[in-house]
Amino acid sequence: MALLTWNHACAVGVKAMDDQHGILLDTLSELRLAMVRGCGREQVSKLLDQLIEFTRMHFWSEEQLMEQTGFPGLAAHRAEHHRLLAQILHSAHRLQHGEAVQMSDFLCFLHGWFIDHVEGLDQQYGPWLNEHGVY
Numbered sequence: 001m002a003l004l005t006w007n008h009a010c011a012v013g014v015k016a017m018d019d020q021h022g023i024l025l026d027t028l029s030e031l032r033l034a035m036v037r038g039c040g041r042e043q044v045s046k047l048l049d050q051l052i053e054f055t056r057m058h059f060w061s062e063e064q065l066m067e068q069t070g071f072p073g074l075a076a077h078r079a080e081h082h083r084l085l086a087q088i089l090h091s092a093h094r095l096q097h098g099e100a101v102q103m104s105d106f107l108c109f110l111h112g113w114f115i116d117h118v119e120g121l122d123q124q125y126g127p128w129l130n131e132h133g134v135y
């Protein structure tokens with residue numbers, strides 16, 4: 001599987017959100033390394049908890065900014081955040097409770113999730129926030 005690397009398509013043009021996306025990417029990379037190195041379930045589980053906690057905070061931050069500036073796509077974006085978080089929680093729960101989860105499948109899902117969401121939907125709020133004085 002390809003390494004997760006930052007690229008310009010990930011930039012949304014709002015510093016705090018770009019920084020948070022960088023942290024998300026670092027956490028995903030750490031998780032990937034732990035899995036590849038065959039680290040124990042406990043360590044993988046701890047990293048997953050960190051990822052989930054940070055993702056929650058990040059989604060909330062984005063939604064706050066969109067709400068404060070009256071972004072018209074907020075409802076759809078929020079719904080997508082809910083859907084993604086539910087998916088991650090479902091997979092993490094299975095993994096953390098000893099169910100046989102194919103690690104590579106799980107990583108592919110997380111990788112796809114990050115790339116699709118950040119390079120897709122997240123790109124829509126950048127120009128709007130900039131127009132409303134948020135950089």
Ligand SMILES: [Fe+2]
Pocket residue numbers: 021058062118122
């Ligand atoms: Fe985001």
Ligand SMILES: [Fe+2]
Pocket residue numbers: 059062077081117121122
């Ligand atoms: Fe988002």
